[in-house]
Amino acid sequence: MAEVVHADLVEQILLRSEVKDLIRFKSVCKSWHSVITSSGFINRHLNRSYNKDRHNYEIGHRRIRLTDGSGSYTLVGSSNGLVCIISYLRIGEVLVGNPLTRELRQLPLSTIDSPSCWGFGYDSSTDDYNVLVGARKVGKNQTCVCWPQNGSLISRT
Structure with a gap:
């Protein structure tokens, strides 16, 4: 028999997830998509990432690729x-x-x-x-x- 997971527990788990995982999780079901894309969740996730251990930094870069390739x-x-x-x-x-x-x-x-x-x-x-x-x-x-x-x-x- 399938157990029901309460929405607040799901949100707490999602808040601890990385952004790249949240992108995938949006397609799990409509309720997860709704939670992940809500402005309240976005703000809480952002605040949580700011309040993490400030001595644990990941340094890197990400290239933004634009379709026209003009470099302009x-x-x-x-x-x-x-x-x-x-x-x-x-x-x-x-x-x-x-x-x-x-x-x-x-x-x-x-x-x-x-x-x-x-x-x-x-x-x-x-x-x-x-x-x-x-x-x-x-x-x-x-x-x-x-x-x-x-x-x-x-x-x-």
């Missing part, structure tokens, strides 16, 4: 495991990705003409990731915060 991309910044990159060939193209899950999202083009500076970060007071775009022109400087989470920058489901 540069890193804007990273936050909580996400990276933000821009294209120099396609002016205004911004991509946000997660190297561990290999998910990459292209954001809408910036409305600022000839952007010259970019920033990427997480605002814990609003639970939003933000991309900052700026342009410097004679007599007219422009800046704007673009693509907050509630504007579909990051989908947590």
Whole structure:
């Protein structure tokens, strides 16, 4: 006879799992997928990884492979495991990705003409990731915060 495992026990086990395993576990069943992709679980998993033994580091790198192979991309910044990159060939193209899950999202083009500076970060007071775009022109400087989470920058489901 099959035994039922309580949802809170499953979540505690999943919280201790590595991200690469969580990616596989999403396909086990609908309830696990729902738990793993919930924003609450993602935040708890991230906080748990920050609070682990700080003397036990794994040092390495992960290559982000883009399909066009042009080498025209540069890193804007990273936050909580996400990276933000821009294209120099396609002016205004911004991509946000997660190297561990290999998910990459292209954001809408910036409305600022000839952007010259970019920033990427997480605002814990609003639970939003933000991309900052700026342009410097004679007599007219422009800046704007673009693509907050509630504007579909990051989908947590």
